[in-house]
Amino acid sequence: MTTSLSPRTLGIDAAPSSTLGPIPFSRLVRVEWAKATDTRAARWLLALSPLYAAGVMLLPVLFPTRFDQTYTSYLGLAAQVGVTTLLPVVVILMLTGEWSQRSIMITFTQEPRRIRVLNAKVAVSMMLSGGAAVVGGVVTAAALGLASASGRALEANLTVGALTGYLLVVLLDGLVGVALGMLLQNSAAAIAAFFALNAVFALLGMASTLVSHWIDTSTTWNRWVLENDWAGHVPQISVSIAFWVAVPLAAGFVRTTRRDVG
16 A cells, blocks of 8 residues: 655645745845945945046136036036046946856846846936936035135026936936946946047037037037927937937847846
């Protein structure tokens, strides 16, 4: 006679019938935030960013004849140079660090649905960009305070449109870092591409109206978006966003989801 023994007969609790649910997206965001901020390079960059922004914002205070003494001019300088120079580097390192350190295999083993991990990285990059925008605003306010304390007349022309343009420019620069990092998956290549491509298209834009009005971000973003000048420029701004953000970001998603991590 054959007797079958169940786990309960042997005094062992039966395994639960239901499997564990998916990792909460909030936990993925917390993990990616830790990856983005807990490395030595990221900490240095995050510490230097406010100092760099403060140094940049001293320029219109110390050299008033070379800069427009208006609220929007100070804020525009913070957006164009102060907070968008080092921010994309931090974002790129977050996207590429795991590939160079080969820890990406652990990440995608813990969460095989790569799209969720990439979405968490994009969310963290937007959080970093938002934080950079706040830092830029604080540094700008401090610079305006110094200029005002010196007895200088400042034009208080800050509007909701100007603040919106400032925030959009900072977020767009962060997204460029995401797109290049996700597409190239190599820190040195992505950082070099970010600075080199901006310089190349700025030079080409000086010789070609087509480039300056449709691709060069010094015109499409740092002038039209930053100054809230959308009238007649929506197609050009849209093409510029597609060229720098949408297309490389989509290609980066495809490459990351299909790349072998073994």
